[in-house]
Amino acid sequence: MPSSAPSFADLLLRCQRSAVHLELRDSYAPTDRFEAWKRGERIEWEDRQSWWHPYDQLITDTVKRGVVIRRARIVSEPVSEYIRWEHYVTRANITAGEEVRWLPRRRATAIALPGNDFWLFDDRLLRVHHFSGDGAVVEDEITADPEAVKLCSTAFEAVWERAVPHHLYAI
Known part of the structure; x- marks a missing residue:
């Protein structure tokens, strides 16, 4: 189903202070880069x-404008092959300027999650990703919506507080 949502780049260009990203899945649709890594x-x-x-440059440019970009991933352990790959390629996110943390799913039980x-x-506009079963x-x-934004x-802040910084999260 095509999306009429503004592009990610447009949303980041309008962003002034912070952009946070919460990832909840243990796998997403495979990419050529993931398949190459598996080989x-x-x-x-x-x-x-x-x-x-271009994504990396967009992040770098946004961070240079003073926007703090944080990404948190909730993952099952032992981690999936996909998460092992994500951990490996996260070096690009960090180099671009993102802060990244990982939270083992067992430590997320008491957090109300979307x-x-x-x-x-x-802290005002959400871009919610809807996935098919295969990611x-x-x-x-x-x-x-104020209730969705608040949740x-x-x-995110509860996950961030409990999560492990990327450089300390060993897979």
Whole structure:
């Protein structure tokens, strides 16, 4: 189903203070990069041009404007193969300027969580991701509903407080 939601780039361009992203799934639809990693191919981190993508530049440019970007992932343990790959490629997110933390799912039991992954911009606007069962994005929903914003903001902060910084989360 096509989405009429503003692009992620447009939402980040309007963002002034903070953008937070909560990921709740243990796998998403496979990508060519994931398949290459499964075959044993690895990124040459020293050759930034070989892996730097427009997303990375967008994040860097946004952080340079003073916007704090945080990502938290809730993961089952032992982690899935997909999460092992995500952990590996998170170096790109960090290099671009994101702060990333990981929360083992068993430590999230007492947190009221939304049913979907989301981005929250400036604590006022949500971009909610709706996925198919196999992890493909079906639609993105934009909402400023105060109850949804409050739930997602509170959930993200509770996850962030309990989560392990990327450099300390060993897989």
